[in-house]
Amino acid sequence: MDGIAQGWWWLIGGVLLLIAEVLAPGFFLLFIGVAAIITGVFVLLFDFGLAPALALFAIYTAVAVYFGRKAYANRPVPSSARHLNDRSGALIGRTAVAVSAIDEHGGRVRLGDSEWSARGGPAGPGERVEIMAVEGNCLMVRAAPKLEG
Template sequence: MQVVQFLADNGPWSWIVAGLILLALELVVPGGYLLWMGVAGLIVGLLTLFQPIAWPLQWLIFGGLSLVAIFLWVRFNRGRETANDSPFLNRRADRFLGHEAVLEQPIVGGFGRLVLGDSVWRVAGPDLPAGTRVKIVGSEGAVLRVERMS
């Protein structure tokens, strides 16, 4: 109840200060939610600075602006991919998709070996003799799936 009385006594400046505090807290506790609540607090403070509004309506505007801003932010960010300077980190086998190579050892019983760069990879595919040109078409863990080149 003291918070409501404080807001009623100090008017728009309390919303502006609360908005700035929420923005500062966003720096300490990142996540985005406090950012939009801080912006909503600043907007309510600016609205009440120019037009007196009853405190229950101020809280309603603050809550509504916060919810709408957070909802739009979450919806916008959910579909975006994060930029990554190492897209194949922890997925080394995916780096070789589409590459062509020559089998070091024959594929017998569905499995063989292939040298790519400085690594020897286990490959799976149809039985093929050593020296056959193959194309890497997929991966399952550390096993590369290959097909014979036409």
């Protein structure tokens, strides 16, 4: 196969990998597709044989995966999504209302439409408390700051 035909096959393969990336879950085929496209461009420009083209493809794939992982691995989680899969972590910082007296031994709070066991406080019935931590199914709370106004 001559270099021009081989170059076009690399380009077509790279585009097909990019299309597969759109259709398949994950984020890995993008790097391989980009490496195939770059290999195709070099094969078209310099008329390489198959063995050098495969070596270039391997190098470009390794480089693309390295920089891709470096760019996407350490992306910060937006603060709005910090506890997306941590339901108990999403409760921290919320305010609840004491249903019964709360001290270090226990008590009950209403959060939304449900009641939870709670410890901490101290707080009397009807007082607002802030959730500081979650231990199992027990909320660790403290008296909420008073609202001004």
